[in-house]
Amino acid sequence: MNRSGDQKIIAHYLYWLDEAFSGVSGAWHSLLENLHSVDTDAWLCKPVGGSRSICDIAVHLGACKVMYADYAFGSASLTWTDACIEPWPHAQPPHDEVLSWLRDAHQQLREHIAALYDDDLMQPRRANWGELKETRWLIKTIIEHELYHAGEINHLRALLQANDRWRHAAATSDEQ
Secondary structure (H helix, E strand, O other), X not given: OOOOOOOHHHHHHHXXXXXXXXXXXXXXXXXXXXXXXXXXXXXXXXXXXXXXXXHHHHHHHHHHHHHHHHHHHXXXXXXXXXXXXXXXXXXXXXXXXXXXXXXXXXXXXXXXXXXXXXHHOOOEEEOOOOOEEEHHHHHHHHHHHHHHHHHHHHHHHHHHOOOOOOHHHHHHHHHO
């Protein structure tokens, strides 16, 4: 079977994946855009009543990307305690190290998806908890997961940096 030219849908998934991660077209909702706006104090701070810092959430996202790639496209042998999943098991890593690791994890996952053809999207693949899911469901879930936590990071950052208000509300309150 000649499979050339059968990557039109895959191209859309890659676009959405990249938009959720880095906002290649300037998307304010992307993970990296939200992480770039986090100052040093907010990076490791845990909110009152909370148990996760922005750093913790970012590391979780990277770990999930590595796990999804291994289970859906690799040997399905990694565990949550493996060094590539938890590179900093006893430390809170610096912002720049986590961003570099996230970029690498994203690129590796992206390469697996880019190697697919459209007719692969319905193929069952293993999720990192062992269940078989359609490939398209796994990719969609990765994208949704990224956007969910990017929003969570945005809100947490805004609370910690004391600038949690809408732009129009800021203009209105500054005029009063």
